[in-house]
Amino acid sequence: MNTPQAVVLLSGGLDSATAAAQAQADGYGAIALSCRYGQRHSRELEAAGAIAQHLKITQHFIIDVNLGQWGGSSLTDAATPLAQDGSDTASIPATYVPGRNTVFIALALSLAEAQGATAIYLGINAVDYSGYPDCRPDYLATYQQLAALSSRVGVEGQPIQLVAPLVMDSKVDIVRRAVQLGVPIPLTWSCYAGGDAPCGRCDSCRIRDQALITAGYPQWATPNLAPTV
Amino acid sequence: MNTPQAVVLLSGGLDSATAAAQAQADGYGAIALSCRYGQRHSRELEAAGAIAQHLKITQHFIIDVNLGQWGGSSLTDAATPLAQDGSDTASIPATYVPGRNTVFIALALSLAEAQGATAIYLGINAVDYSGYPDCRPDYLATYQQLAALSSRVGVEGQPIQLVAPLVMDSKVDIVRRAVQLGVPIPLTWSCYAGGDAPCGRCDSCRIRDQALITAGYPQWATPNLAPTV
Numbered sequence: 001m002n003t004p005q006a007v008v009l010l011s012g013g014l015d016s017a018t019a020a021a022q023a024q025a026d027g028y029g030a031i032a033l034s035c036r037y038g039q040r041h042s043r044e045l046e047a048a049g050a051i052a053q054h055l056k057i058t059q060h061f062i063i064d065v066n067l068g069q070w071g072g073s074s075l076t077d078a079a080t081p082l083a084q085d086g087s088d089t090a091s092i093p094a095t096y097v098p099g100r101n102t103v104f105i106a107l108a109l110s111l112a113e114a115q116g117a118t119a120i121y122l123g124i125n126a127v128d129y130s131g132y133p134d135c136r137p138d139y140l141a142t143y144q145q146l147a148a149l150s151s152r153v154g155v156e157g158q159p160i161q162l163v164a165p166l167v168m169d170s171k172v173d174i175v176r177r178a179v180q181l182g183v184p185i186p187l188t189w190s191c192y193a194g195g196d197a198p199c200g201r202c203d204s205c206r207i208r209d210q211a212l213i214t215a216g217y218p219q220w221a222t223p224n225l226a227p228t229v
Numbered sequence: 230m231n232t233p234q235a236v237v238l239l240s241g242g243l244d245s246a247t248a249a250a251q252a253q254a255d256g257y258g259a260i261a262l263s264c265r266y267g268q269r270h271s272r273e274l275e276a277a278g279a280i281a282q283h284l285k286i287t288q289h290f291i292i293d294v295n296l297g298q299w300g301g302s303s304l305t306d307a308a309t310p311l312a313q314d315g316s317d318t319a320s321i322p323a324t325y326v327p328g329r330n331t332v333f334i335a336l337a338l339s340l341a342e343a344q345g346a347t348a349i350y351l352g353i354n355a356v357d358y359s360g361y362p363d364c365r366p367d368y369l370a371t372y373q374q375l376a377a378l379s380s381r382v383g384v385e386g387q388p389i390q391l392v393a394p395l396v397m398d399s400k401v402d403i404v405r406r407a408v409q410l411g412v413p414i415p416l417t418w419s420c421y422a423g424g425d426a427p428c429g430r431c432d433s434c435r436i437r438d439q440a441l442i443t444a445g446y447p448q449w450a451t452p453n454l455a456p457t458v
Contacts, residue, residue, distance in 0.1 A: 061298065061299060063294065063295060063298065064293050064294070064295065065292065065293070065294045065336070066292060066293065067336075067339050067343075069290065069292065070290060070339070070340045070343040070344060071343050071344075072339075072342060072343030072344075073343075097339075098338070098339045098340075098342035098343045098380065099335055099336070099338045099339030099340075099342055099343075099379065099380065100339070101379070102335040102338055102339070102375065102379045103332070103335040103336055103339055105335075106328055106331040106332040106334075106335040107294070107296075107328070107332055109327070109328040109331055110296050110299070110301075110326075110327045110328030110329070110331070110332055111299045111327075111328075113301060113327035113328055114296075114299040114300050114301030114302075114327045114328075115299060115300075115301075133378065133379060133380060134378075134379045134380070136378070138378055139375070139378040139379055142371065142374050142375045142378055143375055145371050145374075146331065146368070146371045146372055146375055149362065149363075149365070149367055149368040149371055150328065150330070150331045150362060150363045150368055151327065151328065151362060151363070
């Protein structure tokens, strides 16, 4: 019997790496998909490659889809400053990229259908849920309906399943799960900025570092982490 | 008061050109979006540019999103022959590109949100409906729900509206509407193959040519149209 295949959206961050390892632990052969969407730096794509190699994922697709060309986010627009030290207090952060998850999941559906994969693993989680509209459980449930209606396999057989194993996890839960699954945490890259080392100041670094410390792995936190209150 | 803006997915074919003209007739400023998705030829993108120019659309985005890299369709895979003369009788044609409309609409949502457009016009129609799963009204209705959940504007205000003015039209209806709206039909390109002139034999040419003749415009049909039964 053939091993079932799952597409994993691998950004290079901790969450997507954990989702990839979870797919393997659940018995799937993982096909990685990373998107060059106009992000400020290529550091996270390099991380995705290193993680795929570590997890022995042999098929890793990288697709260009330059959402940055029409602007709308501080993550793709170099003219918009990144928030630091928790100053981005809007209900939806400036780092939100319009439609990004909708585009990425659509690409994963296309790849899954073309390659005969039966599931898509997503690193979407509860921390993002608080700010990004396209990380919520009702969003995913609606996308699952769309997946069933949109594809040849959905019409003719079983729809491709969207699996978001971390969706209700806290960042500390994710760190613990990552360790259990053997995720190479030091290879993952979560910082919004580029450079040789994570900045330790952007929202993504702050949430990650706090979780690593709380979970008992301060050695993996950014060296220049600001003291916690 | 500012003119409301609508993103139009402009493939270069008759249907999307008609949808673009309809958006303008409905009072929208049109922002065109075309996708280089790995199709066999660039002829339809050239047509999209010519149509945009004719319709005085000043913003025309072209995005690379190479769905052809993972295969799955005769439209992107040069090794798979194109069906001719109606021989493609499968319930879903081999020219179906997995997830294509799902990806294109996701990209349009991203562009619309980034640019502040309030609607997306789609040339999806009832002829495609018969074979392609991602052209059906229930698919569009579900995507509308997703659009409301996925975006900053959907969460904080009015969701972006998906408008498919041709969805229940026959091809003959579309030709008549195109003529009424002043669509430059000879500039549009519907043929699945490339080349200087349409082949007149692929499914897309056959449906278009038959409709042009029925609507009373045989001068726009492919010269080498096969005699109809």
